[in-house]
Amino acid sequence: MGRWRRSRRRGRPVPFAHTLSSHVPRHIGIIMDGNGRWARGRGRPASFGHRQGVRAIKRVLQACEDLGVHALSIYAFSTENWARPRAEVRALMRLFHETMQREIDEMHRRGVRIVVSGRRDELSARMRERIDEAMARTANNTNGV
Secondary structure, eight states: OOSSEEOOEEEOOEEOOOOOOOOSSSSSEEEOHHHHHHHTTTOOOHHHHHHHHHHHHHHHHHHHHHHHHEEEEEEEOOOOGGGGGGHHHHHHHHHHHHHHHHHHHHHHTOOOOOOOOOOOOTHHHHHHHHHHHHHHHHOOOOOOO
């Protein structure tokens, strides 16, 4: 889906969201599941799949923004995930930390508010600090997704 589509009347680009009906949901929830299986099924390590999952979420975030979706909830790590191989859990935590660090400026610039919910007691102090920083920095943002 492109971000812009040509208007039939004047041939000018208009935001894609303006070409849709008014049946856009206010809130979409995504459960990130199967990225590791997807990668292993292609002969790649699970970490490759997890990184591809982050890329997919970025595309979804942009599409939601284009369509006018107000909120996007992403269920990314459950308590059951702690039972994964230690190396995979470390890779997931590193990916989450790197992604938060890399994307926070862009999310803030776009007016996106980041809220992380759920249990954080088993996360590292460094990870909790990164989450707290992202939430504090974007707390007053109101642009929806």
